[in-house]
Amino acid sequence: MDERRTIKVSKYLSKHLRHQPERIGLTLDEGGWVEIATLLAAAAAHGFRITRAELDQVVATNDKRRFAIEGTRIRASQGHTVSVDLGLPEATPPAHLYHGTVPAALDSIRAEGLRPMSRHAVHLSPDRETATRVGARRGRHVVLTVDAAAMHRDGHTFRVSANGVWLTDAVPPRYLRFR
Ligand code: HQG
Numbered sequence: 001m002d003e004r005r006t007i008k009v010s011k012y013l014s015k016h017l018r019h020q021p022e023r024i025g026l027t028l029d030e031g032g033w034v035e036i037a038t039l040l041a042a043a044a045a046h047g048f049r050i051t052r053a054e055l056d057q058v059v060a061t062n063d064k065r066r067f068a069i070e071g072t073r074i075r076a077s078q079g080h081t082v083s084v085d086l087g088l089p090e091a092t093p094p095a096h097l098y099h100g101t102v103p104a105a106l107d108s109i110r111a112e113g114l115r116p117m118s119r120h121a122v123h124l125s126p127d128r129e130t131a132t133r134v135g136a137r138r139g140r141h142v143v144l145t146v147d148a149a150a151m152h153r154d155g156h157t158f159r160v161s162a163n164g165v166w167l168t169d170a171v172p173p174r175y176l177r178f179r
Helices: 001-021 036-043 051-062 103-112 128-136 148-153
Strands: 066-071 073-078 096-100 121-126 142-147 166-168
Touching: 001 036, 001 066, 001 121, 036 073, 051 066, 096 103, 096 121, 096 128, 096 148, 103 142, 121 142, 128 142, 142 148
Parallel strands: none
Antiparallel strands: 066 073, 096 142, 121 166
16 A cells, blocks of 8 residues: 555544544444444445555554554544543653644633643643644644643643543643743
8 A cells, every 4th residue: 555545544534533423424432433344334335445454554554553453443542523532541641741833823822721622632742753743734833841740740630542642631821831
């Protein structure tokens, strides 16, 4: 499978496992899981045929390990806008976490901190490089540093997704460093 096809399949999976399962008649269970056979049949029925080998390759080689397979089921590891409970345990974050964003969002972030916007949680990266990539999706970007140790000490909860993305409900401005 060439890279273009891999990206196309990955985007198709993200769209239907995170945002719009109903578009192809899928229902995710409470944890966000769906039977692989059901997913492949639904995709084919809606004009996008994916083989099981292609699916496995995308899951295994995906740059961000966006999808997880467990037994006969698959789900997106994070990034949902539909309501799911990933069932992740609380975890102790590293002292600092990072968030890549765009300059246009800074005034609002300074005033109200980081909010989940359309997703379930604020997505934070364990290192500056990853946060830079997240910000760079939108062009010119800035990386903010989050004082995760202080947040944790103050009772904010953190979870870490299967693919290493740190999730928290919100980051108040006092825990942010804007450089
Ligand atoms: C910004 C991708 C104004 C926030 C990435 C971001 C990530 C605010 C945007 C994952 C704000 C939301 C998530 C506030 C936050 N005022 N703007 N108070 N608080 N924002 O896409 O973190 O490739 O929902 O900075 O790699 O960019 O899809 O979040 O710019 O892991 O697997 O509002 O999505 O993963 O945008 O990205 P998003 P994100 P995938």
